[in-house]
Amino acid sequence: MKRLFAGVALAATYAAAAFAQDTIRVGAPLPMTGPLSPEAVKQQRGYDLWAEAANAAGGVRVGARRMKVEIVYVDYQSNTPRAVQAAERLITQDKVQFLFSPFGSGAAKAASSVSEKYGVPTIAATASSAQVYDQGYKYLFGTFTPNDTLTEPLSDIVRRQSAGVQRVAILARNDLFPLAIAQEMEKSAKKRGMSVVYFEKYAIGTLDHASALTQIKAAAPHWIFATGYTNDLVLMRKQMADLRLEAPVVTMIAAPAYQEWIDSTGKLSENVSSAAWWHPAVRYSGKDIFGSSESFVKRWQAKYGGLPDYAEASAAAAGAILQMAIERAGTIDRAKVRDALAAFDETTFWGPVKFGSTGQIVSLEPPVFQIQGGKPTVVHPAAIRQGELRLGVK
Amino acid sequence: MKRDALAAVALFALIAALPLSGDSYWMRLGTTMLMYGVLAISWNFIGGMAGYPSFASAAFFGLGAYTGAVAQKLGVPMALAWGLAGIFALAFAAALGLALLRLRGHYFAIASLVVAEVLRELVNAATDLTGGGMGLNLPIPRLASVQAQAVFFFYAMLALAALAFATTLVVVRSRLGFGLRCIQQNESAADMLGVNTTRYKVAAFMLSGVFVGVAGAIYASWLHYIEPPDVFDVLYSVKAIVMVLLGGAGSVFGPLVGAALFLSLEELVWRNYLQVHTGVLGLLIVLLVMFLPRGLMSLRFGVWGRA
C-alpha cells in the first residue's frame, strides 16, 4: 500500500514539474465526462480562445513583463465533490495562480470555499444564483446576473406585446438552475397579474413528456415556459408538436441560445423565445483583449465556425476580465489581483462589468431573443433590438 | 485475533500520522480513502460475509448525508446529527432488509440498486425539507482555520473507519460471523441447522448500512453542500464492490487494502488521462476480472456464486 502511495506522490511531483515561472497558470475544473459534459466543451472553447488571444498578443502585461497564459484543465466527472477536490488539486498540486469555477451554481459554490481558503481569485462563468455569492467570500466573482434579470424583462415584453397573455404554464427540470429560473418566472408572472395554471417539475433523465404536455394542452395556456438542458428541450419541443400543443408564446431556457438546440429541433424552433446573459448580436465596445463584441464574434467564427453562445462567451469573458485585472494590478499577487477585480469598472465585449459587494456582476442587462427564420433575433434591450417578438408557436 | 488487532492498530496509527505532512490535498485524499474504506468494510458485512450482492451502499450514504444535513439545518448540533444519520441508516436497513433479503442473486442486486434511485427522487421531490434539485447548504463548523477543519474531518472519518474495522474483527469471530458464513455457503442448510437466517441477514445488512450512513453525514458536513445526484450516486455502490473484489482475499484487511488500492488507481488514472480516464479505469477493471480471477475469486460468493 505504501508503495502505491509513493507512486501517486511521484505522479504528483511529475505534474508539478511542468510548472514554469514565466507563465500565468489558471486552473479550470470542467465536467468533461458525465451528464454535464456538453457544457464542458463550451467552457473549454471560451477559455482556450482567450488564452490563444492573450498569448498571440505576446502574453499578459504584468508590470514591465509579459507573461504567457496556460490553462490547466481537470475533469471533475460532473460530480460536485470531485469538483471541490479538483479545485484543491489545482491549487496545491498544479500550483495555479488563479481559478475559473466549475460549471453551474452548485459546483461553483461548493468549490468557492476552497479558493477562499487559499485566497485564490476565482471567476465563475456560469453561476447565477445569488446564494453562490452571499457567503461573505472575498475571492469569488461571477459574470452572470441573478436569475430574475432574465424573467423580468421577458415578462415585460410579453405583457407589452399582447395583453391577452393571461394563463402561464411552467414545466421545469428538477435541477438547480432550471428549477430556480422557473420559480423566478412564476414570481414574475404573478407580479404582472398573470395566472400560473400549471407548474410541475420533471425528473432528471425523463424520457417522455407526453403526459405533462397533454395536461398542459388541457389547461390551454397562452404562455408555455419550459426549462431544462438541450436534450430535455429538444425532446419536449418535438413532443409538443407530436401532441399539437400550440400557444401564442413558448419560452424555453436556456437551450434555444445554443446552436445545437436549433439544429436538433429544425423548423420547430421557430418563434420559440428565450433569454440569456449575452447574445452575439450585442454591440459593446470593450477595452479587453477582444475589443468589441463584433471582433470577439469574428475571432470566434475564425477559430470554431458558428456563432458563440452566452456560455461560451462568458468563459472567454472570464479570461478577459482576469487579464485586465492582472494588468491593472501590475502583479500576479493574488490579493492585489483580487482587489483589482473588486474595484473593476470597465466595459468589455461581454458588456459593462462591475462586481457588486458580493462579487456577482451588477452591470449587465441580459438580452431577450426569439428564434426567427432559424436564427436568434434579439427583441430586447432596445439598443440592440433586431426585431419584434412574434406571437404564435406551432 | 490478537495479531490482526495489533496489525490494525499499527495501520491506523500510520494513517493517523498523515496530517503531519501538512499537505491539504493529501489530507483530502486521505479523508476520501478512509470514506472509501468505510464503504468497502461495510459492504463486506452483507456482500462478503453473508454473500448477498448488495448495491444499497449509495442509498445508505445518501440517506445518511441528507439526515445529517437536514438535522443540522433544523438546528441539531453536528455530532448529534451524525449519530442521528447512523440511527436512520440502521433503521432503514432493518426495514429494507426484512423486505428485500428474501430475494436472491440478481433480483436482490437489482432491488437494492433501485432503492437509491427511489430515495434520490424522493429527496429531490421533498423540496421544502431538502432543497430538492437546488441542493442543501450546511453550516460551516466554527473551527479556527480551514486547515483545522480539514484535520478535524480527516480524524472523524478515521475514527469511523477504525470503528467499522473493529466491528469486523469482532463479528468475524462471533456467532454472527459464523452464522453469516453458513448462510453464504448454503442458506437452506444453515436454516436447517438452527441459524435464524432472517435475523442474521438483517443484522449484516444493518451493519452494512450504519457506518455508511454516518460516513454520508460526515461527508455532508465536510463538503458543506450536497445535492441528490452526488450523494445517491450509484458509483458509491459499485466502488464498494470493486474495492472488496480488489482487496478480496477473504481477509479482514481485504476491504481496507482494496480501498487504498482503488483510490490510488483512480487518482493515478484521473491525473494522467484527461479525456479517457473513465475508459482507462474500465480497462483496468476488465483486466483485473480477466487476468486476476484468482485474486478476485478468493472471496467465495455463496448463493450468488452459483448460476
Place this chain on the structure above:
Amino acid sequence: MLSLQILANGLILGGLYACIAAGFSLVWGVLNVINILHGSFIVLGGYLAFFAYSIAGIHPFLAILIAAPLFFALGYVLQAGLINRMIAAPVLLTLTLTFGLDLMLSNAMLVAFSADFRKLILEPPLGVLSLGALVLPVDRLSAMALALALTGLLYLVLARSRIGRAIVAVRMDREAAALMGVNVRRIYAVTFGLGALMAGASGALLAMIFPISPLVGPVYLGKAFVICVLGGLGSVPGAMIGGLTLGVVESFGALWFGPEHAVTLSFTLLIVVLVIRPSGLLGRKGYE
C-alpha cells in the same frame, strides 16, 4: 378524453420500451449475465442511424438492416472472445466485467462523437395522425410498430428455428442441453449477439425520437431493468408486457402524481413486484 390520450401515449412509449428490454432480458435469462453494456449498445445504434441518415440519407427504418448484422457480430465476438471466459464465474464478476467494458465503450463514444446531443430530424417529417381528438405522432407510432414487429420476430426465431430452440433449451437447463449435444458456448455467443442486435436495432429506431448522446445509455439500462423485472426474465412476451406496462404506468403516473414522480413510481413498482412476485408478472418460478 385526457385519459384516452394518455393511454395512447403510454402504449406507444411502452412499445419502444419493449424493444429496449427484449435483448437485455434474453441475455439475462439465458446467460445469467446482467449486461451493463446494453444501454451503450442502444446509443451506438442511435449514432449509426444518425450518421446513416445525415451522411447517406438512409432512412432509420432501413438503417436497422445495417445495424442488425453489425451488432450481432459485435455481440458474438465480445461473448466468444471475452465474456465466455468468465461465464462460470460468480455473477458479480460478469457484471463487473460488463461494467468495465461499458466504461470503455461510453468513454470511446464520448471521444468520438463528443457529448453534444444530436437529433435525427426526418425531412419531410412524418406528421401526426388524428383520430377524433386523439393525436398520434406517426414517427413514434411506426417506430413502435416496427419495434414490436422486431420483438415478435425474435420471439418467432426462438420458438421456431433450430438455433432458437437450442437457446430455449440452454435457458431451461444448461447441463441437460449440453448432454443433448448443444454447443453451449456457441449458443451463449449467439444469444449475446441477438441481445446486441436487438439493442442496436432499437437504438436505430429510437434515434428518430430521442436526442442521442453517449450520456443516455444508463437511462435506457434503467428502463431495461424495470421492464425485465416486471415481465420476467428471458421471456420475449414478458419484455413486451413489461414494456407496455411500464409505458402506461409512467404516463398515468405523470398525470396523477406529477411528472417528477413518474420515474420514482416505476422504480417503486419494480421493488414491490420483486417483493411480491419475484419471478415477474409473467415469469415462471425457478430462476436465480
Place this chain on the structure above:
Amino acid sequence: MGAGLSALLELSGVSRRFGGLRALSDIDLAVERGEVVGLIGPNGAGKTTLVNVVSGVHRASAGRVRFDGEDVTRLRPFQAARRGIARTFQIVQPFPAMTVLENVTAAALFAGGEGSIAEARSQAREHLEFVGLAAVADQPAAQLTLAMRKRLELAKSLAMRPKLLLLDEVNAGLNSVEMDAALGLIRGIAARGVTIVIIEHLMKVVLSLCSRIVVLHHGELIAAGAPAGIVQDERVVQAYLGRRYAAAQAAGG
C-alpha cells in the same frame, strides 16, 4: 394408536398441496419416544414432503403437527431445529468451503445450544470421533467422499442434540461395506435414546432397524404397524412391495 401425552411427534389431519397437486392428504401419525420408525412407499408417495412438513421446510396446508407437547405446525426450519428436530437430506448439504469440524461446530452452536464457539467446537470433535471422521476434521467438506459426507451429515445431526432425527435416504449410493458402517452408526444413535424416522428403499435395512413401519402411497397413509404385519399387508404389497417380494418373504421367513 394412543395419542397420549407421551407421543414425541404427532401429526393430525396433515395435508400439503402444491398448486393443484396433493402431496399429502389427511395424515394421522404418532411417533413414540425411543421408536425407530421406517417410512416407506413408492417414489412420489410423499415421504420427503412429510419430513419437510415436520422439519418446517414446508408448512402444512391443513392439519396440525405437535412435537414434544408443543404445536410446531407453523415453525420455520431453524426453530424446529432448535426444538430438537434434526434431519438429513437425500442429497447431502454440507457447507463446502468450511472444514468438516466447522460444519459440525455450526450445528452444535446454532441448534445444539452450546454457549460459545469454543464449547461447540469441542462438542463437535466428540461427534466426529463417534462417526469416525476425526482424522479428516480439518479438511474442507467439499473434499470428502460420498460415504464420508453421509457420515458428516449424521455428525451434524447429532451435534444438534436432537430428540427426533429424520433420515432421508441416508444409505443411497453407498456400497454394502459403507452401508453396514452406516447402519451401525444409526443403531448407536438410537441407543442414545434418539427417536428416529427413516426414509429407506431397501427393505432389508428397514426390517433390520425399525420397530415400526409406516407406508405412504399417493400422499395417503395406507398402513402402519410392526414390520412382520406390514410385509404381509395386501395393500402394501400391491402398492409398493410387489407380489414377488411377498412371496420371497413368505418362503424365506
